[in-house]
Structures are given as C-alpha cells and as structure tokens.
Amino acid sequence: MKMIRNVAVGISGGVDSAVTALLLKNKGFNVTGVFMKNWDIRDETGNCTVEKDYEDARWICDKLKIPLIQLDFVKEYWNEVFSDLLEKYQTGYTPNPDILCNKNIKFNKFFDVARNRFQADAIATGHYANTSFGPYLENFKENTNVHLLQAYDSNKDQTFFLNQIPQQTLRRCMFPLGNYLKNHVKTIAKEASLHKIAQKKESMGICFVGKREFQDFISEYIDDKPGEYVDLDSGLSIGKHNGIHKLTIGQRCRIGGCENAYYVFSKDQKTNTIIAVDSGIHPALYTDFLITQDVHWISEEPHELRHSGVLSCDFRFQHRNPLITCNVYKISDNRLFIRLSVPLRAITKGQYAVLYSGEECLGGSIISYPGPSFFALNQQNSIIETRCCDLIALTSGVQM
Template sequence: MRVLAAMSGGVDSSVAAARAVAAGHDVVGVHLALSRDPQAVRESARGCCSLEDSADARRVCDKLGIPFYVWDFSDRFHEEVIEDFIDSYARGETPNPCLRCNEKIKFAALLERALALGFDAVATGHYATVDEDGYLRRSPDEKKDQSYVLGVLSSKELQHCLFPVGDTPKPQIREEAAQYGFSTASKPDSYDICFIPDGNTQAFLGRTIGLRPGMIVDQQGQELRQHDGAFQYTIGQRKGLDIKTPADDGKPRYVTDIDARTGTVTVGPREALAVSRIKADRLKFLHPKMVGDIDCQVQVRAHGSVAACRAHIHRSEDWMELELQEPLSGVARGQAAVLYLPMPDGLGDVVLGSGTICETTK
C-alpha cells in the first residue's frame, strides 16, 4: 500500500512513519509548511510546523530511507484555520484551531492531494485507533487520546487514515524512537496554538480584531466595568476579569455569556454556568448509529470528561440537540460536541460523530 506519512517533526509522527515502513508499505514523508513566514521558528518549544520541525522530520525520513517533501499549505491554512479562528472569536465563540486544522488541512486538503497523487492512505501520529469494522475509537492511552480532535472527520476520509501509534502508550513510543536513533525521541510535545507561538492569544486577537470596547455586567444587567473587547473572554473564565466591586455573596464570578454584537460580557456565580441542553450544527458522521434519537456520551473539550446524554439527530437539517443527564459547566459556542458510544470490549469507546456547538440552554 502506498502511504503518505504526515511528518510534524515530533516523536509521534516519527514512530508512525517508522511503523508504516516496518509494516511493508511504500512510504513517503511529507511536512506541511503552514506559516506564511518562511523564516518561522519554534519559540520555546510551544508550537509546531516550524523550520526546526521540518528539519527534524527530514532527519527521520533520512534514517528510514524514505523520500521526504515539504508541501506549502500556508494560504489554505491561513484562510481556513487562522481566519476562521479570528472570525469565531469575533462572534463571541471559543474555537479549537487544532480541531479545525485536522478537519480542513491535515485530512481534507492533505488527503485530497495524496489520493490525487496515487497514495492509498495518510498516516499520522494521532492517538486513536480504527477497529476492524473501520470505526474510530479512543486510544488506550487515555491521557494522550486524540479521538476528540478527529471527531470532525468524515467516514469517507477515515477510510484512508492510518494511526500507527494510536494503540500504544506514549512512554513506549519515546522508547521506540530512541531505539531507531531519532533525535525526536526526547523532543517536548507541542502544546500551544502553532500560529501564536508565544501563547498570548489575547494579544494576537487584539492585533487582528482590534479594540471593541464593551461592558461587563452582572446577571441583573448592572454595569461593572468597561472592557476592550469581548474576544478577551471565554465562557467559564474566572481569572483576569479585574472587577473591583465584589459580588453581593462574596463568591467568585465567572463569565456566563458573551454577546459579541453588543460587546456585553455577562458574569455570575458558578452555578450560572450549568448547561442542560446543547444544540450543535455542522454535523459530521462517523458511525451509522448516529441517527434519530440515541443514548450516548458527549465530550465538549479536548481534554474534558464525558457526560451522558440523549441525542436527537436531525441529519437532513444539519443539527442536533443533546439533553444532558447531568448539567455541564463552561460549555462555549464554537467548541465541538463529539459523541461517543461506550463499548464493553475494552478497545476504546466508538466515535459516532460530532457537531459545532451553536447554542446552549441553562
């Protein structure tokens, strides 16, 4: 099988490529150049897809004896990930750019080109598995499981995906990389937004969106102070509110709602964050059981826990409503709601599909 190995320059994709070679596939490595700045470098080991990462990926491919290429996807990345990120915050949402990058770039765009060039599959270093029936499942390494950010794929795309490291704990992956002699064996994981390498999201949004003054108000609409832009806040936020007047009950305040149109940021007690219903659109389907009314579990953050729910799927209208058995806190518009079906076989929960949260009921 002809396999295109997506090489981020990290340890996971390095071992994924090595395992694809060991499996007897005809493997070619490719690194995606996503920055419009050709001199972009990794800052404090926070981001990914930098010049250093490209060099690391090349060295791995040289050791494996496979071809290596760099593909420039920077224009598409800027349009479909960075601009989407900015627009989403400007609407008062809290997007996940890594999830959108998986959806639009690392699988849709990359897979489209790979198939056009005659490759059969794309291999990545994501921690998830595909079972013998072709369904996406959680990784056995719960701490590293990335099935949530893969929940935006389509079933057609999944047919051409390989996740060679998805069934292995991370420490073992590092040991395997060291055995191969890869320089990436001890390389730190990237953990921030790649196009904001210093990690200062508010400063980035301030430069791109600009100042949009508005008011922070309490649950009764009383004005507490002015702010410079609603994009500085997210649902569930507690720190950085800088409100001088304490609440009547003396308890901490949290951001409970954001109205980007008026610039109003509402704050209130922790209990005001409780959400009992979630509406999501832009649905993606990965399993035939994601239809009609189903009992399942939902995850609304990349590293969040799951909650039991009753999902009402309106496929033809492209939306779903989730009735939560127990309220969830800090659910923000723009995040993904990924549905899971628990499985008794111990091989990881099955991913049913996903939607983008557009409305919540408290």
C-alpha cells in the same frame, strides 16, 4: 483488492509522527514523509516555529532513510481555518482550529495530494486513535464503512479532534500509534536512536500562537473594542474590557479593584458587553442541555436515531473532559437536541459536541445554543412561584 504498499506519512517533526513512520517502515511499507507547511508568519521574537519543525522532520527522515516532501498549505489554512477562527471570535463563538485543520487540511487537502500526486495507497498520521480496519488497514475492504475507535492510551486519545474526518479519507488512513502508550512510543524512539526527537518538548495549545498570550496574539488580527463588564446578579458595571473576542465563556476576567474573582457568563455582540459572575461555580455557568447544528456522522447516522428519533450515548465537548451519558434527539437533518445526564460548566457556542458509543467515536456537531443555565431556570421558577402566590392571594382574598 489492490495491496496497500505506498503510504504517505504526515511528519510534523515530533516523536509521534517519527515513530509512526518508523513502525510503517518496519512493517515493510514504502514510506514517504510529508511535511505540511500551514503557517509562515513569525512571532514577536522573529521566529517561525515551522522552520525548526521542518529541520526536525528532515533529520527524522534522514535517520529513517525515507524521502521527505514539503507541501505548502499556507493559503488553504488561512482561508479554511484561520479566517473562520477570526470570524467566529468576532461574533462571540469559541472555535476549535485543531478540528478544522484536521477536517480541511490534514484529512482533505493532504489526502487528495497524497492519493492523486504521489499515488499513495493510504496516508498515516501520529494521532492516537484506532479504526475498525486496524492500525495498518489489515482489515481494509473497498466501499465498506470504517468506524473510528478510541486509542488504547485513554490519556492521549485524539478521536475528539478527528470527529469531522470524512469517511472516504478514514477508509485509507492508518493510525499505527493507536495501540501504544505514549511512554512506549518515546522508548521506541530512543531505541531507534531518535533521542533528539524523543526528548523534544511536546507542543501544547494552538500551534500558530506560539509562546504568546492568546489575547495579545488575537489583537494582531482583530481590533480592540472596549466595552463594559456587567455583574449578572446586580446589573451594575464592574469594569472595562478590550473586546469580547479576547475572552470565552467560563474564563476568569481581569478586572481591577474587585474583591471577588469574576468569570465570563455571556457576551453580547450588539452592546459589546460581557456579563460576568462572581464565582467559578456560579449556577449561571452550568446547563444540562444544548442544541447543535451541522451534524457529521463518521460512519453513518445511528440506527436508533434514524428509526426512533432518540439515541442514548456518551458526550464530551472538550478534549480532556470525561465522557458522560446523554440522550440525543433529532430536530432536523442537521440539528440535534442533546440532554445531558449531569450539568456541565461553560458549554459554549462554536465548540463541538462529540458523541461516542462504547469505544467508537460516532461524530460531532457544532454547538449553536447552550442552556438555559441553572441560574436562569431558578430565576424562572422564582417568578412562577411569586405569580402563583399573587394569584392565590387574589382569588382567596388573603393578603400574602
């Protein structure tokens, strides 16, 4: 086996990637910093955060005395991440651009360039995650499947966002921060005279939106299309919205003149109607099963699912949600039926169902059908009960 020496590190300009590069250099690897330019459009203030991040990345690499190369993936990001986001929002789905960026850009395009153009033996990123090959690929074996494992810092674990990572890339990917707490990472940065970066405010939310409200940002790319808000319980119109693409399931609606706060239950693309409920814990927002498509297993399809058709494991569909137990049933080669142990709120089409077994992230798939909701089931049961009473009355001659 060829010794792994040359490592291309994704440098974002933040503390996590800076400490990643530092740890690798201290381990004796030949480190090359790579800044990925994925977005080049200025916000409403005329600023482009990419420029400031590149300046910080350059400062980091100068301090660490390692080379920095900038790769332009703006076209690829637009075609393979942002265009998909626009399409999904217009059709009522709620996509996750961070997962798509990892799948198509960081662990695909970046990996290919690093291996083929820079002759890197491996790539590294500042994600909080682990693999069965170890943080520095000390257990690396060619042509052997590697497993994606949760980070030591459970509050920062980012395996959720890596659920679509290709096996070929993961085999040659290092996550040096996998065994560190975030506070420790900041301490390491300060001790290495990287105070400027250690004190930098951590980016939150979707990177290209910046400080804008998402509804204002998305209106720059998708035309407003006014429609009705309709109350689920009464069937009455309760207000107007500017487009179903601006809201997602479970989100609070901005409806003037209403005594109660309303929340999105569903979006009808054909009628351009948003069905809303008057409580954040309305039973219409909860369901305990879902159907998914386009399944991606990071290592391989679990043995239990392959042989018995059912897998007991853990589930989450949002990054910070606690894991809950579930049963997974195989419908076809790329579709799953998932029954949850407890009902969850606002499961939405387009989000990812990510599955875990112990500390291992098994993979994920796109949610294509959530439901039916507890409200729908209760309505159905009421109809059945009424029809049963009518049938009993008819057959017994008793007036109900």
